Amino acid sequence: MARPVKKATRPCDDPRLDYKDLETLSKYLTPQGQIHARRRTGYCSKCQRELKQAIKRARHMGLLPFVGS
Template identity: 70%
Template sequence: MAGGKKRGGRNTRKVIVAKSQKLVAPADYKDVEGLKKYLGPQGQIHARSRTGFGAQDQKSIKRAIKRARHLALLPFVG
């Protein structure tokens, strides 16, 4: 495939939300709309590599999402 277009392989393009939009991590579980940005279509929490947050901010997001899930403000799945 010399000179040709690369085929196959894993798609490594990632959308880094926080870095691109200069967002502040929502640490409050009541900010449901803010937390929804960091959930995937099936309700999974985006990884740090995707959100672009540091360890502390990512941890605060994780904690807030899990609190919101407990109160049925956010889904566990779907």
């Protein structure tokens, strides 16, 4: 039984997402400041959790918005 292959935009063995890498993180935010859904990022659940964590850390430090301008 072959599993359905999901088109991943980021291989899981890439370097970990960092909250300081704002250029990368801001790509995964809507203009309103929401985090893109899994179906939009194409991430596996582990990578998506990592992305969520990194964005939330950046938001706490005032680097990324909670609500877009």
